[in-house]
Amino acid sequence: MLAGQGASLGMAGAYVLADNVAAAPDVEAGLAAYERAWRPLTEEKQRSARNLARWFLPRSRAELVVRRVALRLLALPGTDRLLAGALTGKPAPVPTAAVTSPSCSGRARRSGSRPESW
Numbered sequence: 001m002l003a004g005q006g007a008s009l010g011m012a013g014a015y016v017l018a019d020n021v022a023a024a025p026d027v028e029a030g031l032a033a034y035e036r037a038w039r040p041l042t043e044e045k046q047r048s049a050r051n052l053a054r055w056f057l058p059r060s061r062a063e064l065v066v067r068r069v070a071l072r073l074l075a076l077p078g079t080d081r082l083l084a085g086a087l088t089g090k091p092a093p094v095p096t097a098a099v100t101s102p103s104c105s106g107r108a109r110r111s112g113s114r115p116e117s118w
Helices: 005-023 027-056 061-073 079-088
Strands: none
Touching: 005 027, 061 079
8 A cells, every 4th residue: 555545544444343343243243244344445445556556656658658747737726636536546434333233232332523534
């Protein structure tokens, strides 16, 4: 991962893991829920990281030309955000366990300040 995304995924993953294990009837069910929730987001971020690596290390002359043109276009207003979004992928919501879960003996989940995306 590039640009700190691995560290961010690690922190968010710990949060999601704790949330899923706390909401599940047992650890195995919590781990399975975590895997289902977290794997798609992780795979998407890994694809984005591979694309970002190609930006830094172009494989062909054509990719090098595209990179040079894109860097020149950054002088135009608003293009920095557009390019950053294209390279790092879209923001993803943090998957969490349900607000209430019958498996938690009717306990309501704590409502704290949760980040909307990582």
